[in-house]
Amino acid sequence: MSPGSDEGAVWQSALATHLAFLGALRDVSGTTRRASDELSRLRASRQGIVGKASGAFVPYVDYGERQLRWIDAELTATTRLTHAASEVDDPDMQLALLRLAGPRLEASMMGAFLLAVWFDFLNLADVVLEQYPSYNVESLFANMDHSQKMLEPAMQALSSLEPGPLEAAATDLPALVGHLTNEFVATRESVRMTAENIEKLRVLKESIEALTLLSAMRFSLPSLPRAAPATLGMGLVVGSNGVMMGTRVVVSAEWVEMMHRLVQAGVLSLPVVSAAVRIQAGQVMMAKAHDKLPPGVREALGDGPEVRGMHVTGRTGAGMAEPPEHHVLPREFREWFEKRGFTGEMSIDRFCVNLEQAKHEAIHGGGNWRLGRTWPNEWNRMIMDVLSKAETEAGRMLTPNEILRLVAKAMKRYNLPMNFIPRRGR
Known part of the structure; x- marks a missing residue:
């Protein structure tokens, strides 16, 4: 490309x-x-x-x-x-x-x-x-x-x-x-x-x-690279000798960029990365409030409305129930997926997405799941048809990566968020 x-x-x-x-x-x-x-x-x-x-x-x-x-x-x-x-x-x-x-x-x-x-x-x-x-x-x-x-x-x-x-x-x-x-x-x-x-x-x-x-x-x-000083913010100085003195924080520009990218991609949460930076900073910053990182570090880690919004989790609203969890890999076919490698950290219970109630019902053909299964485009029926046809064409069991490739295409077609969460109460 x-x-x-x-x-x-x-x-x-x-x-x-x-x-x-x-x-x-x-x-x-x-x-x-x-x-x-x-x-x-x-x-x-x-x-x-x-x-x-x-x-x-x-x-x-x-x-x-x-x-x-x-x-x-x-x-x-x-x-x-x-x-x-x-x-x-x-x-x-x-x-x-x-x-x-x-x-x-x-x-x-x-x-x-x-x-x-x-x-x-x-x-x-x-x-x-x-x-x-x-x-x-x-x-x-x-x-x-x-x-x-x-x-x-x-x-x-x-x-x-x-x-x-x-x-x-x-x-x-x-x-x-x-x-x-x-x-x-x-x-x-x-x-x-x-x-x-x-x-x-x-x-x-x-x-x-x-x-x-x-x-x-x-x-x-x-370890810090040679001759690579950088200033991240007031009181935060990166030197090439790796020595921390006073209120200066020794972090490499490479490490900050690495954390910045992982936060922006939603792989690591900003509170966790911010805590790591505070620990690097020592006692002076430890005494500060959780959200009071120096501006240079906040900017380097990508702190902003779009980043904070990316990590909003939990209740759908104050006093409201948790949003429905949709198993992208249908639970009723758990054994089928386990035979193809979806066990342990790749368990199907790890491949859930949060959906609004209406959206969840829609992809399952409405509130009545039994009637919904009569609809060819109902998620569980559709995805298993796609996977079964792919196995028939291949003449063998699909690998986990082949299955995930087909699931990714289906998720984009159904406009499902590509942000997996473990099943609650697992």
Whole structure:
């Protein structure tokens, strides 16, 4: 197709969004790989957190491992959906699959922030238990227990993948990271105050100087390119050395553009991305209201009426019922679709769209579904006829991508939104 044509522009935009999604996925995967390496190091050490205090701290290491496990599982599912999107030859369906994977990436990204924070606490405890046996172990244990209880509700909300709790947890995450930062600093200072002599103070400083929340921020962003400074707004400066000082926020122009594109495409929600930026910014911005990001960042992320409107979800109106969910892949043929690969993250329950009541009834032939099935253009009857004829012509079962290509054409013909949501109550 001609690069300058409308169709070419649509494909170019879909490709750019896909590449941005892969970049974000790669960043979060890098975080979990480093966490996995750190977990292996902690498990192998018999002098610190695993080997001391009669194993009392081992459950905290186990807790980190459990969080790493669910994040890795979501990243694996996200990767499969991304691969499925890459094989679909309809750009709108490709974007729809990326939007379907978006909540998993959001949960993984936010979970990775908290996981990096938790490993800061584990590393601090490991250093203290190995090098400072005179420190009050009960106090350290109590601090770890308190920090885990602060972190647990957010982790549970993120791992649920439920849209409401997920977005609420992400919105509250900057404040939570701020509280955890204070807990970390207080524990570190307590250890410093109880160090026995100057030499131990020096060793302590070298051992735990790097154990700050900067690790959570560093893990979450790609490394900055050389000589690529950019100013995103007042007090927000991007430098090439990757060092954050004072109120300056170290984010690369590449990362901002990546998030901007994913927000504009409706793949990631603006509240989640805004929370990620706040966490990068540190304590100063954490204290600000949720909607008070500096103008430069708001503009870079695409904050505006069209973006905010793209993320309006929930009730059809104040006090009104939820809009009907339309299964694009008919539920009564669930077994048929499962035989053709629609299981797990590709379950037919993931391929629903919200429709107005009148629209939903119209595509099913009216309010009486039994009478509606006598109409040849009723959605369920039509789509199964199309798929059955395609299989007959192919002489084999259709692949998921072949099915989605035909479904995409039908959705455009019926003017259905290419914005899938999971079935409520799944």
